[in-house]
Amino acid sequence: MFPIMVELQNKKVVVVGGGRVAYHKIKNLLRFNVHVHVVSPEFHNGILELANQKKVTLYQKEVEYEDYQDAFLVITVTDSRSVNEKVAKTANHLVVNAENPELGNSIVPATLMRGKLMISISTGGASPTLAKQLRNQLADQFDDSYESYLDFLYEVRSLVKSKSLHADTRKRLLQEVVQPIYLESFEERETFLRKLEDY
Incomplete structure (x- = not known):
């Protein structure tokens, strides 16, 4: 599989199934500001x-082709293997089959988010448990300080792009700000931004 980040805002996303697993899949989707369409005869209280x-x-209702024919992403999480397989085989775009990943063409990885920083881990469906374990280990290394640090890096990159700088100068500035001192010190960040204004 080819790893890629996909923007889902303003795309139709359908979850087929309304149980506990579906609830957790939906909660994950909501972290990315996605409005989810859920098709199921019954629904978990959380849904x-x-x-x-x-x-x-x-x-x-019971799912029908018309419910997901125009969906950009379909996630199948019913307790019926035959329903999951039918949807996975007939959907037109991205399909995640939670029960049998090989039937879909996409996998939802375990994801660690720190603001603009996103680290995703997949085992290709071999062991979602291991993927989550590795994500949790990385959570200690990439703590909440990365959220403001990524905001700083984004601001620097935007400023550098807005200036008429030589390519070598742009490269040097963007390489400098990924040094550990800027992760660790707000004061150094402010100093760098003031210096950048003089370019």
Whole structure:
């Protein structure tokens, strides 16, 4: 599989299934500001609460092709293997089959988020448990300080791009700000930004 980050805002995302596993998949999707369409005869209480909050749209029914034919991403998490397989085989775009990843064409990796920093880990469906374990180990290394650090890096990159600088100068400045001192010190960040204004 080819690893890629995909923007899902303003795309139709359908989750087929309404149980506990579906609830956790939906909660993960909501972290990325996605509005989820959920098709199932019954719904977990957590999914019903999300619907009350207008975060998901529910379709209380057995799934049909028309429910997902125009979906950009479909995630199948029903307790029926035959339903999961049918949806995975007939969907038109990205498909995640939680029960049998080989039937889909996409996998949702274990993901660590620190603001703009996103680290995703996949075992190709071999062991989602190991992927989550590795993500948790990385959480200690990449703590909450990375959130403001990435905001700083984004600001620097935007400023550098806005200036008429020689390519070598741009490269040098962007390489400098990834030195550990800028992760560790807000004061050094402010000093760098003031220096950048003089270019």
